[in-house]
Amino acid sequence: MARTFGSSGEVTAARVRAAALELFANQGYAAVSMRAIGAKTGIQASALYNHFPTKQAILVDLLETHMLGLLAAWEAESQKFHTPIEALDGFVRFHISYHLDRQDAVFISYMELRNLEPEGFVRIEKLRKYYEGFLRKIISLGKANGDFLVDDEPVATMAIIAMLTGINTWFRNNGRLTSSEVEEIYVKMAFGSLECQYEQRNAVAKARAIA
Amino acid sequence: MARTFGSSGEVTAARVRAAALELFANQGYAAVSMRAIGAKTGIQASALYNHFPTKQAILVDLLETHMLGLLAAWEAESQKFHTPIEALDGFVRFHISYHLDRQDAVFISYMELRNLEPEGFVRIEKLRKYYEGFLRKIISLGKANGDFLVDDEPVATMAIIAMLTGINTWFRNNGRLTSSEVEEIYVKMAFGSLECQYEQRNAVAKARAIA
DNA sequence: ATTGTAAAAGAACGAATGTTCATTTATAAA
DNA sequence: TTTATAAATGAACATTCGTTCTTTTACAAT
Incomplete structure (x- = not known):
């Protein structure tokens, strides 16, 4: 698969922020993996790099x-x-x-x-x-x-x-x-x-x- | 090499505690590796397991x-x-x-x-x-x-x-x-x-x- | 309709992780 | 002096990490 139906940069970026916020708060920055952030956002870890350059x-x-x-x-x-x-x-x-x-x-x-x-x-x-x-x-x-x-x-x-x-x-x-x-x-x-x-x-x- | 001259269990354990305390405080538990604790204590990471079962x-x-x-x-x-x-x-x-x-x-x-x-x-x-x-x-x-x-x-x-x-x-x-x-x-x-x-x-x- | 780009997937990278294991040596007890 | 054990090394384990790369598809503009 590749680009997903209805996907939009700003919307996804906001979902990434929300996911990361909750995960960081609950487990701490160092304990949260990019894969975990991706999973909570509903995308692959690699796709996070379309929105943020690094963790x-x-x-x-x-x-x-x-x-x-x-x-x-x-x-x-x-x-x-x-x-x-x-x-x-x-x-x-x-x-x-x-x-x-x-x-x-x-x-x-x-x-x-x-x-x-x-x-x-x-x-x-x-x-x-x-x-x-x-x-x-x-x-x-x-x-x-x-x-x-x-x-x-x-x-x-x-x-x-x-x-x-x-x-x-x-x-x-x-x-x-x-x-x-x-x-x-x-x-x-x-x-x-x-x-x-x-x-x-x-x-x-x-x-x-x-x- | 193996057991070090003058090494004693209680002494080493105390040094491990001191090292881990400082590292955890400065970097956070998740960000500190067993190798880092070992290095600060002056022993290998594997030797930590003679004193504590896990991180x-x-x-x-x-x-x-x-x-x-x-x-x-x-x-x-x-x-x-x-x-x-x-x-x-x-x-x-x-x-x-x-x-x-x-x-x-x-x-x-x-x-x-x-x-x-x-x-x-x-x-x-x-x-x-x-x-x-x-x-x-x-x-x-x-x-x-x-x-x-x-x-x-x-x-x-x-x-x-x-x-x-x-x-x-x-x-x-x-x-x-x-x-x-x-x-x-x-x-x-x-x-x-x-x-x-x-x-x-x-x-x-x-x-x-x-x- | 064609084209350029944005957003995703998925495989792969080398590096680092916690832990285990076999081995070696110092120490303490018999 | 012999023996058992405590304390260390160093290699190795499978996983996981952040990140990169290639490829595929959706979308927006022409």
Whole structure:
């Protein structure tokens, strides 16, 4: 056989991405063979090379697509917020909901960095730092105007991101909690970790309820 | 050549563990070959089988040793504390210092679970749950007596452990902060995330200063 | 209708994988 | 001093790996 009825480059490439994403997330990049990706896509391993030059290129594509999507989504969402307290509230909710909707992509983004060859690594790492910079800036502004009482902004940034991203290790759809219940809990914990007072937070909650 | 001058089973096995630990942490279980482990140990790959029956057995040995060591160390350390506030303070400091001293082991313990075959996985997972149970109990007791204001104890447990374990992704010896400076910051953030009031925490700090 | 190209199959490549085996030598016990 | 065993080597095993190549067929444009 050869070219298959109804086959289209873009469609197949998307199916390859989806297949690779799920396999990498479940078994790890190194443990997944091109034959396995091909099988899940429904084509032979050799046909993968019509869409991606190497296995490594598939991984880089997945990570880069994920990070660029994340950055774009937050840049849009962040327009809504005008104070550090609003922004932190929004960031926590955004991070949780965005990441819970993309558990596989998040997983490989944090786990497969070491499987990237140098060029890919620096590209992805730069995007990650950029994202962390958003939260750091929120914390810095909040510290400057007295909303947050925090000793070390870079550390607080990493602590909160780790706390949030860790949700992916235990959260299950149709589990005990819904995504928005989880958001509620983590918003409270994030503000607490920055020693932000009750009254200020309640003002945000009130504004949210009115809007 | 054959048996090497001065070779001893226990000594070699320990060197194999050390070599595998470093390689697994840096490259991932699947990406490390038995030949690479052998080379780093200073023996041939085939000689590894005098000490471990399979590659998988090396991984299980490393994970199990790490978790059992962690549990034993906390069970000893925890004897020192008699209130939830003392215990949380102690747990945070213990977790950070223990994990920062064993970065490679921690890394593979959280990253290579998916590379475990089922029998090994349940063994290790049980030990992890057991460790998480210690923190959960501290939080539950603190909630019961009013020290901590927390909505969901299991979630708070996972959030704090994720926050603490995430330190390993960015902390570097001889970096900007010392291990004990990091402890200080995270103790404060952990208490904050549980809405524990200043006065109570300061009592602990005072007691610590006196002792 | 013809033609150029895109997308697939399937065989094949050399290299690397985890593991086994026969063999050799050091060590410890009798 | 002899003997059993522990610890190593090095060759070899069948598989699997990522990738390349040739060939076949579907599709789009002329």
